Amino acid sequence: MRRRDFLATSLAAATSLAAPAIARGAEARVLRFVPQANLPNLDPVWGTQYVVRNASLLVFDTLFGIDASLTPHPQMCEGSETSDDGLVWRFRLRPGLKFHDGTQVLARDAVASLGRWMARDTMGQLIRARLDAMTASDDRAFEIRLKAPFPKLLFALAKGNPNLPAIMPERIAQTDPFKQISDIIGSGPMTFQKDEWVPGSRAVFARFDGYAPRNEPGNWMAGGKRIHFERIEWQIIPDPATAAAALQSGEVDWWETPLPDLVPLLRQSEDVRVDIADPLGNVGILRMNHLYPPFNDVRLRRALQMVANQPDYMRAIVGNDDALWKTMPSFITPGTPLYTEAGGEALSGKRDFAGAKKLLVEAGYGGEKVVMLVATDLIITKGQGDVSADVMAKAGFNVDYVATDWGTVGARRAKKDPPSQGGWNIFHTWLAGVDCINPAPNIAIHTTGPKAWFGWPDNPAIEAMIGDWYAAPDLASEKQQIEKINRASMEFVTFIPTGFFYGYQAWRREVGGIVKAPFPVFWDVKKA
Amino acid sequence: MGIYFLRRVLATIPVMAVVALFVFSLLYIAPGDPAAVIAGDQASPEQIAHIRASLGLDRPFIVRFGDWLWHIVHGDLGTSIFTNLPVSHMIAQRIEPTLSLMILTLVVSLVIAIPMGVVAAWKQGKWQDRLIMVFAVLGFSTPVFVIGYVLAFVFALQLRWLPVQGFVPIEQGFWPFLRTLILPAFTLGGIYIALIARITRASMLDVLSQDYVRTARAKGLGERPVLFVHALKNAAVPIVTVVGLGVALLIGGAVVTESVFAIPGLGRLTVDAILRRDYPVIQGVVLLFSFVYVLVNLAIDLLYTVFDPRIRY
Numbered sequence: 001m002r003r004r005d006f007l008a009t010s011l012a013a014a015t016s017l018a019a020p021a022i023a024r025g026a027e028a029r030v031l032r033f034v035p036q037a038n039l040p041n042l043d044p045v046w047g048t049q050y051v052v053r054n055a056s057l058l059v060f061d062t063l064f065g066i067d068a069s070l071t072p073h074p075q076m077c078e079g080s081e082t083s084d085d086g087l088v089w090r091f092r093l094r095p096g097l098k099f100h101d102g103t104q105v106l107a108r109d110a111v112a113s114l115g116r117w118m119a120r121d122t123m124g125q126l127i128r129a130r131l132d133a134m135t136a137s138d139d140r141a142f143e144i145r146l147k148a149p150f151p152k153l154l155f156a157l158a159k160g161n162p163n164l165p166a167i168m169p170e171r172i173a174q175t176d177p178f179k180q181i182s183d184i185i186g187s188g189p190m191t192f193q194k195d196e197w198v199p200g201s202r203a204v205f206a207r208f209d210g211y212a213p214r215n216e217p218g219n220w221m222a223g224g225k226r227i228h229f230e231r232i233e234w235q236i237i238p239d240p241a242t243a244a245a246a247l248q249s250g251e252v253d254w255w256e257t258p259l260p261d262l263v264p265l266l267r268q269s270e271d272v273r274v275d276i277a278d279p280l281g282n283v284g285i286l287r288m289n290h291l292y293p294p295f296n297d298v299r300l301r302r303a304l305q306m307v308a309n310q311p312d313y314m315r316a317i318v319g320n321d322d323a324l325w326k327t328m329p330s331f332i333t334p335g336t337p338l339y340t341e342a343g344g345e346a347l348s349g350k351r352d353f354a355g356a357k358k359l360l361v362e363a364g365y366g367g368e369k370v371v372m373l374v375a376t377d378l379i380i381t382k383g384q385g386d387v388s389a390d391v392m393a394k395a396g397f398n399v400d401y402v403a404t405d406w407g408t409v410g411a412r413r414a415k416k417d418p419p420s421q422g423g424w425n426i427f428h429t430w431l432a433g434v435d436c437i438n439p440a441p442n443i444a445i446h447t448t449g450p451k452a453w454f455g456w457p458d459n460p461a462i463e464a465m466i467g468d469w470y471a472a473p474d475l476a477s478e479k480q481q482i483e484k485i486n487r488a489s490m491e492f493v494t495f496i497p498t499g500f501f502y503g504y505q506a507w508r509r510e511v512g513g514i515v516k517a518p519f520p521v522f523w524d525v526k527k528a
Numbered sequence: 529m530g531i532y533f534l535r536r537v538l539a540t541i542p543v544m545a546v547v548a549l550f551v552f553s554l555l556y557i558a559p560g561d562p563a564a565v566i567a568g569d570q571a572s573p574e575q576i577a578h579i580r581a582s583l584g585l586d587r588p589f590i591v592r593f594g595d596w597l598w599h600i601v602h603g604d605l606g607t608s609i610f611t612n613l614p615v616s617h618m619i620a621q622r623i624e625p626t627l628s629l630m631i632l633t634l635v636v637s638l639v640i641a642i643p644m645g646v647v648a649a650w651k652q653g654k655w656q657d658r659l660i661m662v663f664a665v666l667g668f669s670t671p672v673f674v675i676g677y678v679l680a681f682v683f684a685l686q687l688r689w690l691p692v693q694g695f696v697p698i699e700q701g702f703w704p705f706l707r708t709l710i711l712p713a714f715t716l717g718g719i720y721i722a723l724i725a726r727i728t729r730a731s732m733l734d735v736l737s738q739d740y741v742r743t744a745r746a747k748g749l750g751e752r753p754v755l756f757v758h759a760l761k762n763a764a765v766p767i768v769t770v771v772g773l774g775v776a777l778l779i780g781g782a783v784v785t786e787s788v789f790a791i792p793g794l795g796r797l798t799v800d801a802i803l804r805r806d807y808p809v810i811q812g813v814v815l816l817f818s819f820v821y822v823l824v825n826l827a828i829d830l831l832y833t834v835f836d837p838r839i840r841y
Contacts, residue, residue: 040610048568201792237790245692411561
C-alpha cells in the first residue's frame with residue numbers, strides 16, 4: 001500500500017470512529033425539552049402563563065428565590081436588612097452581576113423592575129399600596145420605605161408564581177406594565193435566542209457565560225443556578241401522542257407534562273423515566289358567581305358543596321391512577337406548612353343529596369337555569385364540568401351546560417352581566433399548588449366583592465382575617481389565622497376546591513438531575 | 529388570454545375585500561377576548577379592561593376595521609397580540625414547511641392516484657379495480673390523524689426509518705428535509721389520493737367509451753399510449769378541476785397533519801392563533817389562504833386551455 005493511500009485510509013477510519021463520539025459530545029451539550037405549552041412571549045411581568053414564567057426563570061434572575069421548603073433566600077441580593085418597625089427594607093446586590101447585553105446590573109435597574117412588577121402582580125399591588133418610596137442609594141444598594149409594615153415582603157420578592165419579580169435593565173423596565181417588552185435582556189443563566197424563535201414551534205436558550213452563580217447548591221429558585229448545556233431547545237409539540245413517541249425515539253430529552261393516559265406506555269420503555277413533576281401539585285376549583293341567583297344565596301352554595309365529591313372530580317381529571325390525587329377539604333395546598341382542614345367537614349365525609357335538596361327548597365330555588373361554562377378543550381375543566389353537571393342534576397339544579405373553549409370561558413367569566421344576558425353562574429379551573437400555599441398568591445380565596453376574582457365574593461370578615469394573616473409575625477400565628485380563614489371560607493363557600501392532583505414529567509434515561517418542583521429546574525441537569 | 533388573465537387578477541381585489549370584511553366581522557362577533565388570555569387566570573376585571581384598552585380592542589368596530597384595512601392596503605398585516613412580532617414575519621417563518629408539505633403531498637398524490645385511477649378504469653369490474661376502489665374508500669373514510677399515528681408508529685417508532693416529528697429546512701440538506709416530510713405527506717395525501725383516483729377512474733371510463741379510443745385501438749396502438757396519451761389527456765379537465773378544489777382539502781388537512789407531526793407550519797399557526805384569539809394573526813393567515821385559493825383557481829382555469837384546446841378565454 002502506498003504511503004498516501006495508507007494515510008488516507010487511516011484518516012478515514014479514524015474519522016469514522018471518532019464521529020459518533022463527537023456526535024455524542026454535541027448531543028450532550030444540547031437539551032431538547034418539550035414544554036407544557038407554546039411560549040407566546042417572554043415578558044415575566046406582562047405574560048401570566050406558567051410557560052412564560054418557566055422560560056423567564058432561565059433568562060431573568062430574581063432578587064430572592066424560594067427553595068423547596070418555600071423559604072425565601074437571597075439570589076441576586078447579598079442579603080437584606082429591616083428596620084425595627086418593619087418600615088424600611090435595605091437591599092444590596094451581589095457584585096459582578098451582568099445583563100446579557102454586557103452591562104452591569106445596578107440598583108436602579110432593580111428599582112425600575114420592581115416598580116413595573118408592582119403595577120401588575122397581586123402581592124406587588126399590596127406592597128405598592130403601602131409604599132412610601134423605593135430608591136437606589138448607590139450602584140448596588142437600594143431601599144424600600146413602607147407606610148405600613150409588610151412582613152411578607154421577602155416572600156413576595158422570592159415568589160415563583162406569575163407575575164415574576166424579575167430584574168431587567170432600567171430602560172426595558174420602564175415599559176408600560178400593560179404593554180409587552182420588546183428586548184428580552186435578563187441576567188439569568190441563559191440568553192434568549194430571539195432570531196431562532198418560531199412561536200408555536202421552537203424557542204432556544206444559549207448559556208450566558210457572564211452569569212455568576214451563587215456558591216450554594218441550586219434549590220428551586222434559590223442557590224447556584226449552574227447550567228450544564230450550551231443550548232436548551234424548547235420544542236413545542238402540541239400533540240401528546242407525538243410528544244410521547246418523540247421521547248421514546250430519543251428525538252427529545254425531557255417532556256414537562258405527559259398525559260396520565262400515556263404514562264403506562266412511557267413506563268414500558270426502558271429508555272424513559274417517569275415521575276411526579278411538581279410536589280405542590282394543583283388544586284381544582286369550582287367557582288360560583290356570587291352576584292346572581294341562585295348562588296348569591298349561601299344556602300345554595302352550601303347545597304352544591306354538600307354534593308361535590310372530590311374523588312369523582314379527581315378521577316375525571318387524572319383517570320384511575322390513585323397515586324396522582326388526594327382529597328383536600330381545605331383552601332391550602334396539602335403538604336405545605338400552613339395546610340389545615342379546619343372547617344373541612346363540609347367537603348369530606350358522605351355526600352348529602354337529601355340535605356342539598358332540602359336546602360334548595362328552603363332557599364326557594366325555583367328551577368332557574370344555572371349557566372355552567374365548560375371549556376371542553378381542556379381535560380381538567382371538561383372533567384370537572386361533567387362531574388358538576390351530574391351531581392347538580394341529581395341534587396335538583398337545572399343546569400345549562402355551555403360547552404365551549406377556554407378562550408371563550410376566559411372572556412365570558414369576566415362579564416358581570418346576568419347569566420341570562422351573557423353572564424354565567426359556574427365555571428371550573430385550577431390553580432397550581434404553589435399559588436395556594438397561603439392567601440398571598442391565592443387570588444381565589446379573596447372576598448373583596450367587586451374587586452375580587454371572577455365570581456366577586458363579598459365578605460369583609462374573611463378579608464379582615466387575611467389582613468391579620470399578612471401581619472402575622474411568625475409561623476404559629478400564621479397557622480392560627482389560616483385555620484380561621486379556612487373555616488370561614490368553607491362556611492361562606494367562597495369557592496369549592498374539587499381536590500388536589502399531581503402531574504407527571506418524563507425524561508430520557510441518559511438525562512440526570514431532574515428534580516420535582518413547581519417549574520422545570522434546568523440547573524444541575526446533565527446528560528450522559 | 530392576456531386580457532382574461534389581467535381581468536381575473538383584478539377580480540381578486542373585490543374578492544379579497546369581501547374576504548377581509550367577512551373575516552374581520554366574524555372575529556368581531558366571535559366570543560373570546562385576547563385580553564383575558566393575556567391577563568391570565570389571576571387577573572382582575574380591571575386589569576383585563578386595562579389590557580384591552582392598551583391593545584385598542586375597546587374601540588368601535590368601524591374604527592378597528594378601518595385601521596386594519598388601511599394597514600393591509602399598505603402591506604402591513606399587523607402585529608401579533610401575543611408575541612409582539614409582525615404577522616408577516618410569523619407567516620414568513622411558517623410558509624416553507626406548509627408549502628413544502630403541500631407540494632410534496634400534491635406530487636405524491638398525483639404520482640400515485642392518477643395511475644391508480646387509470647388502471648381501475650382500464651380493469652373495470654376486475655379485482656384490480658375493486659382493490660383500488662377499496663383503497664380509495666379507506667383513504668376517504670380514515671381520519672387524517674389516524675393515518676398519521678399509524679404511519680408514525682410503524683415507520684418512526686418501530687422501524688426507526690423516519691423521524692416522529694419536526695421539520696428541517698431545505699437549506700440544511702435535501703435528504704434531512706425530505707425525511708421529515710415523507711410521513712406527513714403520505715398522511716395528508718391519503719384523502720387526496722382517494723379523491724383523485726376516483727375522479728380519474730370516472731373520467732377515464734367516460735373517455736374510454738368514446739369512438740376515438742376505439743379508433744386508436746383499431747389502428748393498432750398499444751394500450752399504454754391509448755390510456756396515457758389519448759385517453760388521459762382528454763380525461764384531464766375534471767381531474768385538474770378536482771386537484772384545484774382539493775387545495776382547500778389540503779389546507780384543512782395540513783392543520784391536523786402539522787399538529788400530529790409537530791411541523792411549524794401555517795396550519796398550526798392558525799390553530800394556535802384561534803385558541804388564543806390572536807386576531808391579527810388569524811386575519812393575516814385567512815387572507816393569505818384565501819389569496820392562494822383564488823390564485824390556484826385561476827391557474828386551474830388557465831390549465832384547461834392546455835388540456836382542451838377548444839377552451840378559449
